[in-house]
Amino acid sequence: MTGTGTKNITADINLRTILLPLVAIVVLIVYFTYVNPLFFSYANAINIGRQSAVLLIVALAGTVVILIGSIDLSVGAQVTLTGILAALTVDQYGALGATLISVGAGAVVGLINGGLVTALKVPSFLVTLGMLSVLSGVSNQISRGQSILFMNGSLTDIVNGTYLLGIPNVIWFALIAVLILTIVAFYTKLGRYLYAIGGGEIVAANAGVPVIFYKVLTFALAGAICGFAGVVMTGQIGAGTPTAGGSLLLNSIAAVVMGGTALSGGVGGPHRTFLGVLVIAILTNGMDVTEVNSFTQDIVKGIVIILAVSLTIDRSKYPFIK
Template sequence: MATELSTRTREWLDEYRERRTVQDWLVDIGPFAMLILLVGLFSFTSDVFFTYGNFMGVLKNSTILLFVALAGTYPILQQSIDLSVAANVGLSGVVTAMLVGQFGLLALPLGAGVGLVLGMLNGVVFTKLKLPSFLVTLGTLSVAEGSALLLTGGSSVPFRNATVGWIATGELVPTIPNLVLWGALFYVVTTFVAWKTTFGRYCYALGESESVAELSGVDVDRYKIGVFVLSGLLCGVAGALLAARISSGAASMGDGLLLPSIAAIVMGGTALTGGVGGPHRTVLGVFVIAVLRNGLDLSGVHPFVQEIILGFVVIGAVWMSMDREKIDIVK
């Protein structure tokens, strides 16, 4: 019996390997290979790079990007996209900063709740009005940015509250910033949701074939709205933690997060055509982006040149992860 099972396993593995293309292997091992390559390269170009202090700095500086990338992963899994993530971070951060003086620690969940509401707005408009997700979220991007500017008058909103600041900058575990612990916690939670819950399985099902999922009795609109609510909540948490970290809120605090988050998602192995990848892969893309930026900074590369490099990285990542058979359904 054991021999028979072993034979069947080998046959299945052989068949699986035959079905896989070069592109499949690139998506699987590409992020790992690129991360190892970057670490090796920058270790030689900078004496500071391969140190514990710099490593923790990379983790801390990439945590907000991790939240935003995790937020964007779920819509992409179901063949949609959320372009409002960065603006959501800004609005949530502004509301958090404005409420700290009156509510203290309670301002953090209240600010995160703003992100959740914006995400719900995205999902409802997307599903009920039958509009493309990129157009809906492009519109709410403008709504969120305008609302943040209106609330602040275009200025930053500083505050002083040591307890709120400690939530992001303190060290519950010695030498590890709390911000890093928050990132690790939400990474584990979102990965669990994707792998072990009905909600997560239906996200993948919608990405594979929305029509088949609907014929199987899945309440498609419900799960689409749920995905955008989750995305908005994660952005709201990111905005609240960012405000706590810098003790201030500003409409522009989410600027520069949208493109790197999309780069991290597709570089990690979540295809824009949906149904492939997930949050467990997104973290790899975040690490690649974070290490790349940190290494380029230490190497003295001009920030404008870094943006050019990042743009080419995005193009390459999309090329590797795109399923050509489903390219006509990207929306």
């Protein structure tokens, strides 16, 4: 295939992955508004923002790992554990102290994930699947399977408060996270190396990129983001619960892929994930508003993931489908 042909295919894939979520958002809004006019209201838009804020932050963590061609299946478990840590420490250290502890704990978990992947040369899928189980067990051990309440109301007030333009702070936190990570992805050395490693790890290494260091750093960054998501989730709920992050893994992967970040790595970014989260959030909220039962919602989300992967995957990176 000629270089021009390859460029045309790449351009077609990029255009398709940008247009698909935008078209899906418009179609979903029109459909759910037709079924229930209350869906298209400012109050419900704010509600969608509140419901999807933690998901957006977690999906951003998943995005940076997927960009290097890896995957982190422990993101939901990381959020659960760090959320519990925030609930345990906020009374003694305040909202800022609890946030630093949780973000730090998330970064340590990410370092372990990245270290195991690179040192043992074990696929990230297997490492993080095992870590998911480990973290779930630790969360249940610490909490004894029960919600952990706290007396200090500062964290809840900050997360659920409204300081600017009548928009809840939790939405601003998520949007700022998108902005920061988009800047990192496109205007920093780390961002350039993320795409280089995802586009071709061997080529990146031959070009002088310290691949192992940046892979470990990427997992640590994802863990830190999950730690922040855990704090936000605990602030929203008002407690640390051992089951709070259970649904985040499936929804975050769906959002990342739906936004156009390819599971093969090197394509996409935080800005695309924002669109993907909007699709998932609007779909979920719309099914709630139109009273679709939870079992059917799971079926629909599963179909969405399959379709999104089939439409965004770069098949040129997979000579064989196993």
